[in-house]
Amino acid sequence: xxNKITLTANDGSIxxxxxxxxxxxxxxxxxxxxxKTYVVAFYRKPINAxxxxxxxxxxxxxxxxxxxxxxxxxWKNLFAWPTKMVEWNGKTGIIMPFYDKKFFFSSGPFxxxxxxxxxxxxxxxxxxxxxxxxKGNWLTNLHMCIKIARAVxxxxxxxxxHSDLSYKNILVDPITGSACIIDDDSLVVPGKxxxxxxxxxxxxxxxxxxxxxxxxxxxxRKLPSIYTDRHALAVLIYMYLLNRHPLRGGKVNDVNDSGRxxxxxxGAKALFIENPTDKSNRVKAQQLSPAELPQGDPAKMPYTxxxxxxxxxxxxxxxxxxxxxxxxxSAAEWEDALVKTTDLVQPCQNPNCEAKWFVFDxxxxxxxxxxxxxxxxxxxxxxxxxxxxxxxFISENYRLMVYDKQTLYKWHANNLVSPSExxxxxxxxxxxxFHFFNNQWILINRNLPDIMDVTEKKPIAIGEYVPLxxxxxxxLDKGQGGRLIVVQLVNN
Amino acid sequence: xxxxxxxxxxxxxxxxxxxxxxxxxxxxxxxxSTLRGDPYALETAYISIITFNSVAQQVTPLTExxxxxxxxxxxxxxxxxxxxxxxxxQKVDTEIVKTTQEVKGDWKPLVFLMTDGEPTDDLQxxxxxxxxxxxxxxxxCAAGQGANTNTLKQITENVVQLDxxxxxxxxxxxxxxxxxxxxxxxxxxxxxxxxxxxxxxxxPPPEVNIVV
Numbered sequence: 001x002x003n004k005i006t007l008t009a010n011d012g013s014i015x016x017x018x019x020x021x022x023x024x025x026x027x028x029x030x031x032x033x034x035x036k037t038y039v040v041a042f043y044r045k046p047i048n049a050x051x052x053x054x055x056x057x058x059x060x061x062x063x064x065x066x067x068x069x070x071x072x073x074x075w076k077n078l079f080a081w082p083t084k085m086v087e088w089n090g091k092t093g094i095i096m097p098f099y100d101k102k103f104f105f106s107s108g109p110f111x112x113x114x115x116x117x118x119x120x121x122x123x124x125x126x127x128x129x130x131x132x133x134x135k136g137n138w139l140t141n142l143h144m145c146i147k148i149a150r151a152v153x154x155x156x157x158x159x160x161x162h163s164d165l166s167y168k169n170i171l172v173d174p175i176t177g178s179a180c181i182i183d184d185d186s187l188v189v190p191g192k193x194x195x196x197x198x199x200x201x202x203x204x205x206x207x208x209x210x211x212x213x214x215x216x217x218x219x220x221r222k223l224p225s226i227y228t229d230r231h232a233l234a235v236l237i238y239m240y241l242l243n244r245h246p247l248r249g250g251k252v253n254d255v256n257d258s259g260r261x262x263x264x265x266x267g268a269k270a271l272f273i274e275n276p277t278d279k280s281n282r283v284k285a286q287q288l289s290p291a292e293l294p295q296g297d298p299a300k301m302p303y304t305x306x307x308x309x310x311x312x313x314x315x316x317x318x319x320x321x322x323x324x325x326x327x328x329x330s331a332a333e334w335e336d337a338l339v340k341t342t343d344l345v346q347p348c349q350n351p352n353c354e355a356k357w358f359v360f361d362x363x364x365x366x367x368x369x370x371x372x373x374x375x376x377x378x379x380x381x382x383x384x385x386x387x388x389x390x391x392x393f394i395s396e397n398y399r400l401m402v403y404d405k406q407t408l409y410k411w412h413a414n415n416l417v418s419p420s421e422x423x424x425x426x427x428x429x430x431x432x433x434f435h436f437f438n439n440q441w442i443l444i445n446r447n448l449p450d451i452m453d454v455t456e457k458k459p460i461a462i463g464e465y466v467p468l469x470x471x472x473x474x475x476l477d478k479g480q481g482g483r484l485i486v487v488q489l490v491n492n
Numbered sequence: 493x494x495x496x497x498x499x500x501x502x503x504x505x506x507x508x509x510x511x512x513x514x515x516x517x518x519x520x521x522x523x524x525s526t527l528r529g530d531p532y533a534l535e536t537a538y539i540s541i542i543t544f545n546s547v548a549q550q551v552t553p554l555t556e557x558x559x560x561x562x563x564x565x566x567x568x569x570x571x572x573x574x575x576x577x578x579x580x581x582q583k584v585d586t587e588i589v590k591t592t593q594e595v596k597g598d599w600k601p602l603v604f605l606m607t608d609g610e611p612t613d614d615l616q617x618x619x620x621x622x623x624x625x626x627x628x629x630x631x632x633c634a635a636g637q638g639a640n641t642n643t644l645k646q647i648t649e650n651v652v653q654l655d656x657x658x659x660x661x662x663x664x665x666x667x668x669x670x671x672x673x674x675x676x677x678x679x680x681x682x683x684x685x686x687x688x689x690x691x692x693x694x695x696p697p698p699e700v701n702i703v704v
Contacts, residue, residue: 024671109528109529113529116531118531118532119531122531122535124493125535129534129558248493250596252591252593252594252596257626258596258598258600259599259600259628261591284594289493
C-alpha cells in the first residue's frame with residue numbers, strides 16, 4: 001500500500017491522498033484520496049505566477065459565484081470543478097471531486113473505464129464495439145446535449161471560456177442522459193488569463209487552426225474564446241445526435257500531405273458536409289466502411305431529422321457562422337432549441353428500433369428516420385399560441401407532440417416559464433398528462449387551476465379530462481404568458 | 493475515415509533472448525489491450541509488426557486493432573536493422589492508402605523501433621529506402637546499453653534510451669507508446685496536423701531517457 005500523504009490546502013482544510021499516480025493527463029498526475037470522494041491532481045511542471053492566479057480564482061471567486069448559490073447543487077452534477085489548491089514537493093495540485101459512478105462503464109468490455117464522449121459520438125464505435133445496453137436512446141442523447149449546453153451557457157454567463165471543449169473533457173452517460181464537464185482548471189478569462197491549449201482535434205474552430213502559424217502576439221492570431229467554445233459545442237451536439245463529424249466530407253484539400261489536408265479541411269477551407277449550396281464536401285458514402293453506416297451517410301440521415309429548431313442552429317453554426325464566429329448560436333440558444341426539440345419527439349413503434357425516439361417530421365405520413373418504421377394510428381400535435389396583448393393569440397412556432405403517458409409541465413402552460421437549473425421542485429411535477437383512452441386521445445388536468453376548453457367554452461376541473469380533437473382550442477393558463485393550444489390530428 | 497497506420501519494428505536478435513524478449517511480447521500484448529480500450533485508437537489505428545534478427549519479416553501485416561492477433565516472436569540470430577527498414581519501406585508502399593483528388597488516404601504512418609544492439613547488416617541501404625517515404629512520428633528506442641544511440645539518430649531525431657532491457661522498463665516503454673498513439677489537446681504553440689515530433693508526445697515514464 002502506498003504512503004498516505006496529509007497536507008493543508010489553501011483554505012486551511014486537510015487533504016489526504018495515497019502517494020501513487022492513478023492516472024495521467026496531458027499536464028497533471030492524479031492521486032486518489034483514501035475515501036475516494038476526491039482526487040488530487042498535481043501539475044508535473046512548476047506553474048507560473050499567472051497560472052497560480054488563474055487557479056486561485058477558479059477554486060475561489062469563480063467557483064463561489066457558480067456553486068455558492070441556490071442552484072449550486074444542480075451545477076455540482078454538471079461540473080467536476082476544482083475546489084482547493086495544495087502544494088507538495090514543490091508542485092502545485094488541485095482537489096477535484098471524484099466523478100460519479102454513472103460516468104464509468106459498469107459492465108462489458110470497457111468495464112471500469114471513464115465514459116469518454118467519443119464512444120457515443122462515432123458511428124463505428126457505436127455500431128461495432130459499444131454494448132447495446134450502454135447506448136441509451138435518441139431522447140436520452142438529447143437530454144445529454146441539454147446538460148452540456150446548459151453547463152457551457154453557465155460558464156459563458158460568468159465570462160469564462162472553457163477553451164478545450166471536446167468529448168475528452170466531457171464525461172457523458174447516455175443511459176441517464178447526463179453529462180459532466182471535467183478539466184475545468186484550464187478556463188480562459190478573456191483579456192486576463194490566456195489559453196494554454198488551442199483545443200482538441202475535431203473541435204478546434206476554423207479561425208484558430210487557420211491562424212495557428214502566426215506569432216502569439218500577432219493581431220490576426222485567433223485563440224480559444226467563448227466564440228470558439230460555441231463552435232465546439234455545435235460540433236459536439238451534431239456528433240452526439242448524428243454520429244458523424246460535420247466537416248469531415250469527401251473533399252481533398254491537399255493531395256500530398258495528410259496533415260496539411262486536415263489543417264485546411266478543419267481550418268481555412270472548412271466546409272459543412274451538408275452545406276445546402278456548396279456541395280463540394282459531400283460525404284462519399286461508398287468510401288465508408290460498413291461499420292460507419294448508416295449514420296455516416298448524410299443522404300440517408302440528413303441533419304434535418306433533428307427537427308426544425310436544431311436545423312436552424314446547425315445552419316447558423318456550420319453555414320453562416322463557420323467562418324464568421326459572431327453568427328454562431330450561443331449556448332443558451334442551443335439549450336432552448338434542444339429543450340423544445342424534446343417536445344417534438346415520438347416513440348418509435350418498432351420495438352427493435354435502437355433510437356427508440358424520433359423527431360416528428362411534419363408530414364402527414366410520419367415515419368422513424370432511424371429504422372424506417374411508419375407511424376400507425378392517430379397522432380395529436382399541439383400547437384402553442386400566446387398573447388402578447390390581451391386576448392390576441394399568435395403562433396409561437398412551437399409544438400408539443402403527444403404520446404401515451406406523455407406529461408405536460410408548467411413551462412408548456414406558460415411561456416414566461418422555462419425549464420432550467422432554477423426550476424423548483426414543485427414545477428418539476430407534471431401539471432397534466434396524455435392518454436389514449438376509449439379510442440381517443442385525452443389530456444387529464446392534474447394541476448392547472450384555470451385550464452379552459454375554449455371550443456366548448458367550459459372549464460376543465462382538476463382530475464377531469466378534455467378530448468384532443470382536430471381544431472380544438474384549449475387555454476392552459478389565464479395569467480400573463482399563458483398558452484393556448486390548437487390541436488391538429490394526423491391519421492394513419 | 494483516414495486510418496492511422498502504426499508500424500512496430502522489433503529487434504528479435506539472440507541478445508534479446510530470455511527476459512527482454514518476454515518483456516517485448518508482454519509489451520505488445522499490453523499495448524494492444526490498452527489501445528482496444530481507447531476509443532480514438534479503436535476507431536482509427538491499424539497495427540503491423542516487423543521483426544528483425546538475421547532476416548527481417550513482417551509477422552503481422554497492417555491489421556485493424558480489433559482484429560489483431562499476437563504473433564509468434566522468438567529471439568535468435570543477428571540484427572538486420574537495414575533490412576527491416578527496407579521491408580518497412582516496401583510495406584508502406586503496398587499497405588498505405590494514398591490520397592488522390594477523389595479519396596482521402598491514410599494518415600502518415602507512425603513508427604516505433606526497438607533494438608538492443610548494433611545493426612549487423614548494411615544499414616545505409618535500408619536508410620536510403622526509408623528516407624524516401626513519408627512518415628509521421630518515428631521513435632527509435634535503444635533498449636539497454638548495447639544499442640548505439642548515434643546509429644539510431646541517423647533514422648530519427650526522436651531517440652529514447654532505456655537504461656536496462658528488463659521487463660519493467662520495456663513495459664514502461666510500451667505504455668508510453670500506447671499513450672503516444674492516442675491524441676489529446678493541442679498546445680497553443682504546436683503547428684502540425686500530424687503527430688510528428690517529440691514535443692507532442694505524452695511525457696515519457698521515468699525509465700525512458702530522451703536522447704538529445
